[in-house]
Amino acid sequence: MSEKLNYEKxxxxxxxxxxxxxxxxxxxxxxxLSFSIQSFEPDKVYSCKLILFVSWSLLFISLLAGFYRLxxxxxMIHYDTNRMYKxxxxxYSPNSDVVTQYFDKSKNVSDKAxxxxxxxxxxxxxxxxxxxxxxxxxxxxx
Numbered sequence: 260m261s262e263k264l265n266y267e268k269x270x271x272x273x274x275x276x277x278x279x280x281x282x283x284x285x286x287x288x289x290x291x292l293s294f295s296i297q298s299f300e301p302d303k304v305y306s307c308k309l310i311l312f313v314s315w316s317l318l319f320i321s322l323l324a325g326f327y328r329l330x331x332x333x334x335m336i337h338y339d340t341n342r343m344y345k346x347x348x349x350x351y352s353p354n355s356d357v358v359t360q361y362f363d364k365s366k367n368v369s370d371k372a373x374x375x376x377x378x379x380x381x382x383x384x385x386x387x388x389x390x391x392x393x394x395x396x397x398x399x400x401x
Contacts, residue, residue: 274336281332285325288383292318295390307396314389317382324379331372338365 292315305311342361345351351358 277332278329281325281329284379285322285329288318288322288325291387291390292322305393305397307393310389310393310396314386314393317386317389321379321382321386324375324382328372328375328379331368331375335365335368335372338362338368 295311295318296315299311338361342358342365345355345358345361346353
């Protein structure tokens, strides 16, 4: 344990893992949505088609919220980078107005990213439950 922790490397690794998970989760959403739409047979008689259409809509909302979240995270990193640059290379005080403005912008964007993650997650979960409900209803009828 004689090695010193490299916080910059730790931060960048965490950021990279988070981005990989975000892209993976968006890929899963796209795959489920496209497979569900592709396997839908409009000529077949289904019960409760509304559940299926609502589930598709929720998956699409989840997808849009995911893309919105990715954009917000990139903006947050931009603001944090500018704030650190001002402190480290332009010799601004951490409590100066310029640095505080960047911190406030980053906090605002971070809050929006967290809200969009909640929308993404819950709309995905409800959509999956909707698909399962649709399948169960139609298995019992058909």
